[in-house]
Amino acid sequence: MSAYVAAKQAEIIRSHQKDDFYTGGIQSALSEIVQTSFGPRIWINWRHEIDLLADLGYFVLTTVSGYQTLGEEYVNILQVNSSHRVIPSRMRRVAMVLLQILTPYLLHRILNWLETEMRQNRALNITPRGRDSAISLIKGIRSSLTFLHRCHLAVFYMSGVFYHFSKRFTGIHYLLVRPGMQNSKRPSYKVLGWLSVIQLSFSVLQQAIKALQETRKASKTENASSVGSVSKVSVPETSMDPQRKCALCLETRQNSTATPCGHLFCWDCIVEWCTMKPQCPLCRETSELSRLIILKNFDQN
Amino acid sequence: MATSCCAGNQKDLAAAMQRHRFTTTQRLRTFLVMADDKTRNEAGNIRDALRVSQLDATELDTQLFEVIKAQLNNIFTYFKPQFLVKYSPEINAIIRSILWKYSVGSDASTIGQQLLDLKYMNTRSTCPDDLWMTRRQRLAHACLFVGLPWLDERKAQLKASTSSVPHSEHFWYAVQWISKAVRILSLLNFLVFLTRGRYQKLSERLLGIAAVFPHPVGSRQIGFEYLDRELLWHGFAEFLFFILPLINFRRMKNFFSRHLSLRSPATKEQRSERDFTECTVCGLWPFNPQQIGCKHIFCYYCIQSNYAADVRFTCPECGHGIAGADGIAPVVLETGS
Numbered sequence: 298m299s300a301y302v303a304a305k306q307a308e309i310i311r312s313h314q315k316d317d318f319y320t321g322g323i324q325s326a327l328s329e330i331v332q333t334s335f336g337p338r339i340w341i342n343w344r345h346e347i348d349l350l351a352d353l354g355y356f357v358l359t360t361v362s363g364y365q366t367l368g369e370e371y372v373n374i375l376q377v378n379s380s381h382r383v384i385p386s387r388m389r390r391v392a393m394v395l396l397q398i399l400t401p402y403l404l405h406r407i408l409n410w411l412e413t414e415m416r417q418n419r420a421l422n423i424t425p426r427g428r429d430s431a432i433s434l435i436k437g438i439r440s441s442l443t444f445l446h447r448c449h450l451a452v453f454y455m456s457g458v459f460y461h462f463s464k465r466f467t468g469i470h471y472l473l474v475r476p477g478m479q480n481s482k483r484p485s486y487k488v489l490g491w492l493s494v495i496q497l498s499f500s501v502l503q504q505a506i507k508a509l510q511e512t513r514k515a516s517k518t519e520n521a522s523s524v525g526s527v528s529k530v531s532v533p534e535t536s537m538d539p540q541r542k543c544a545l546c547l548e549t550r551q552n553s554t555a556t557p558c559g560h561l562f563c564w565d566c567i568v569e570w571c572t573m574k575p576q577c578p579l580c581r582e583t584s585e586l587s588r589l590i591i592l593k594n595f596d597q598n
Numbered sequence: 599m600a601t602s603c604c605a606g607n608q609k610d611l612a613a614a615m616q617r618h619r620f621t622t623t624q625r626l627r628t629f630l631v632m633a634d635d636k637t638r639n640e641a642g643n644i645r646d647a648l649r650v651s652q653l654d655a656t657e658l659d660t661q662l663f664e665v666i667k668a669q670l671n672n673i674f675t676y677f678k679p680q681f682l683v684k685y686s687p688e689i690n691a692i693i694r695s696i697l698w699k700y701s702v703g704s705d706a707s708t709i710g711q712q713l714l715d716l717k718y719m720n721t722r723s724t725c726p727d728d729l730w731m732t733r734r735q736r737l738a739h740a741c742l743f744v745g746l747p748w749l750d751e752r753k754a755q756l757k758a759s760t761s762s763v764p765h766s767e768h769f770w771y772a773v774q775w776i777s778k779a780v781r782i783l784s785l786l787n788f789l790v791f792l793t794r795g796r797y798q799k800l801s802e803r804l805l806g807i808a809a810v811f812p813h814p815v816g817s818r819q820i821g822f823e824y825l826d827r828e829l830l831w832h833g834f835a836e837f838l839f840f841i842l843p844l845i846n847f848r849r850m851k852n853f854f855s856r857h858l859s860l861r862s863p864a865t866k867e868q869r870s871e872r873d874f875t876e877c878t879v880c881g882l883w884p885f886n887p888q889q890i891g892c893k894h895i896f897c898y899y900c901i902q903s904n905y906a907a908d909v910r911f912t913c914p915e916c917g918h919g920i921a922g923a924d925g926i927a928p929v930v931l932e933t934g935s
C-alpha cells in the first residue's frame with residue numbers, strides 16, 4: 298500500500314476552483330491598475346490581454362518555477378508525470394501552462410478575426426452564399442469546441458485524470474499527499490460522467506434531426522419557390538393611429554386580441570407574453586391563455 | 599505504518615524534488631507530510647505558514663469585519679440614513695481599532711490567524727528567544743490597519759476642507775500618486791508572495807512581520823461534502839432541465855386517461871343547454887367555442903393547444919377522437935332548434 302494515491306476528482310476540481318479564484322483576484326487588481334493609470338478605453342481594448350497576462354504571471358510564478366499553485370496547496374496535491382513517481386520536467390510544465398492559457402485565447406482571437414473579416418472585408422472575392430456558409434462554419438467550430446470540452450469533462454468525471462486538455466497532452470497527473478488518511482467513502486463522480494454522456498448524446502441526436510429536417514425543408518422550398526410565400530402585411534408608419542397601437546410591440550395591432558380585463562394587443566404579442574406569465578402586461582389582472590379573446594371583424598375600418 | 603515499498607516511493611519523490619529545486623513552501627509542504635525533522639528551523643517548531651492559510655486568514659478577517667459592520671447597520675436601521683453614511687469612515691476605524699486591540703494588540707495575530715493557528719513573527723529579530731512582534735511593530739500595524747483605511751475613506755472630504763490651504767493641491771496630488779503606487783506595489787508583492795510564501799500583504803513586508811505556525815500542525819483536512827453535493831445536484835438539475843422538455847406529458851396523460859377511465863360516448867344530439875356553458879378542458883365559460891363532434895364544447899385555445907401537443911387527443915369526457923385539423927369546428931347555433 299502506497300502512502301501516495303492518485304488524486305480524486307473532488308480534489309482536482311477544488312484545486313482548479315481555488316486557482317480560478319486567485320487568478321481572478323490578480324486579474325481584477327491588474328485591470329484596476331490599468332484603468333486608473335491609462336483610462337477605461339485602453340482597458341476595454343486590451344482586457345483579454347490583461348487577463349492573459351495575469352494568468353501567465355500566476356502560473357509562471359507557481360507551476361513553472363516549481364511550486365504548487367495555491368489550489369494544489371489547498372488540497373495537498375502534487376503534479377507528477379505518468380510514472381506517478383517523478384515531478385514533471387520543466388519543459389513539460391511550460392508546455393502545459395502555455396497550452397492551458399494560450400490555446401483558448403488564440404482560438405478566440407482567430408475565430409473572431411475570421412468572422413469580422415468574413416463579414417466586413419469586401420475585398421475578399423467570395424459570393425454572399427460562400428460568405429454565409431463560412432460564417433456558419435465558424436459558428437459550428439465554436440459550438441463543437443464547447444461540445445468537445447464537455448465530452449472531455451465527462452471523461453474526466455469517469456476516469457478521474459486530466460481535468461484539462463493541456464494536462465492530457467502533457468501527461469501530467471495529480472498525486473494526493475496526505476499521510477495516514479485514507480479516502481473516506483465519497484459519492485462516485487461516475488454518475489455525473491454518465492449523466493453528461495447521456496445528455497451529450499441526446500443533444501447530438503437532436504442536432505442531427507434538426508439538421509436533417511432543415512435540409513429537407515430547404516430542398517422543398519427550393520422546389521416550391523415559384524409559389525411565393527405569404528408575407529406579413531406591412532403597415533405604413535405614417536398612418537399609425539395611437540388608438541390602434543399594441544403596447545407590447547409598439548406597432549399597429551395585427552389580429553387584435555382582448556384580455557379578460559379589456560386591454561388590446563396583437564395576438565402574437567399577447568400569446569407570447571401569457572405563455573411566460575399569465576398576467577395582463579398593463580394592469581396585471583390574471584389572464585390565462587385560454588381566456589384571450591380574438592376580436593374578429595375589428596381591425597377593418 | 600510505512601512498508602518498505604512506501605519508503606522507496608518517498609525517497610524517489612524526495613529525490614525528484616531535490617532535482618527540481620523545490621524551494622520553501624513546496625518543499626516544506628511535502629516534508630511536513632513526510633514528518634521530516636530537518637524542516638524545523640533552529641527556533642524549534644516554528645515553520646512558515648502555508649500560503650493558503652495566510653490567504654484564508656485574510657479572507658476570514660475581511661469577512662469578520664463585514665459581519666460586524668452589517669450588525670451595526672442593523673442596529674441603526676431606524677435612525678436617519680445620513681447618520682451612518684456621514685460617519686462611516688470613523689465607525690469603520692473604531693471597529694478596526696477594537697478588532698486590533700483584541701487581536702494584534704494583545705496576541706500578535708489577527709482573528710483570522712487565531713482561527714487557523716497562525717501567529718506573526720518578527721523576521722528582523724536577531725535574538726532567537728524573542729521572535730514575536732515588538733511593541734513598536736504592533737503600533738505601526740495599528741497605524742496601517744486603522745489609520746490608512748480611514749484616510750482613504752475620508753480623502754474626498756479632507757481634500758475639500760483643505761482647499762483653502764496654500765499648496766494643498768500638491769499634497770493631494772502626491773497622495774493620489776502614492777495610492778496608485780501602493781496598488782501596483784501590492785500586486786507585485788502578491789506575485790512575489792506566490793513564490794516566496796512570506797509577506798502576503800505589503801504592510802507585512804514593510805513591518806517585517808511574517809505569519810508562521812507557532813506549533814507543529816498536522817496536515818489540513820478539507821471537507822468535500824459541499825463540493826460533492828453541489829456538483830452532483832448541479833449535474834442532476836442540468837440533466838433534468840435538458841430531459842424534461844423532451845417528454846410530452848400531455849400525451850402521456852391523455853394516453854393513460856384514454857386507457858384507464860370508463861367513458862360513455864355522447865353524441866351531438868344529446869347536447870343540453872348546460873353543455874354550452876362549460877369548456878370540458880378548463881371547466882370555465884368557453885371562449886370562442888369549438889366542437890369536435892361530440893356533445894362537448896371547448897375553448898378555442900384549450901382544444902387547439904391539446905391537439906397541437908397530441909394529435910390523438912380525445913375528448914376527456916366521452917373519448918371522442920378528432921378527425922384531423924378539420925375536425926375542430928366552431929359551434930354554430932342552429933336557429934329553431
